[in-house]
Amino acid sequence: AQSVTQPDIHITVSEGASLELRCNYSYGATPYLFWYVQSPGQGLQLLLKYFSGDTLVQGIKGFEAEFKRSQSSFNLRKPSVHWSDAAEYFCAVHDYKLSFGAGTTVTVRA
């Protein structure tokens, strides 16, 4: 069965600094991978997705993610975070359903 691991439970970053969130997957075939963001008290919003092709995927809000098959990773990055990026981020892999990682909470300090 497919699974996703997000090693970091909580990350604190200064506003304007870069951000990288880690995601490792376990899946036998070519994975379909997603990153979602959840602001406090809100539902989930899709940031970006990877199906095939270019391993560097651009998403909304200035986020990008890189698929590395050799490392079974799909890390999310943003060059310069804004205070509004404080949220919980979920990596997910899709088979017949979405399987989510446990999430990483991002705190942005001024």
Add this chain to the structure above:
Amino acid sequence: NAGVTQTPKFQVLKTGQSMTLQCAQDMNHEYMSWYRQDPGMGLRLIHYSVGAGITDQGEVPNGYNVSRSTTEDFPLRLLSAAPSQTSVYFCASSAGTGAGNTIYFGEGSWLTVV
């Protein structure tokens, strides 16, 4: 432009009570699902449906029932609420089950069982 609508947004139940979380989508999506979100565990699939009249169990189905009498609606029933069912519940829908289909989430229902 409603998308996926969940009601109620907040609910407090006593142990043993039953209730139904409502979910409706106006996008004519075939695939609908219910997830629960708990701290440190991400979202876990409770039940899903690939079309009207068809439902199946996800990872954590115990204590929950679903039905899909119409394409639009996919209610989740708690038969006898337990404190372990205190959680945030999300309904989701997509046009199909393939990974290429964007999944749309409702805004969540916060349930507390005391």
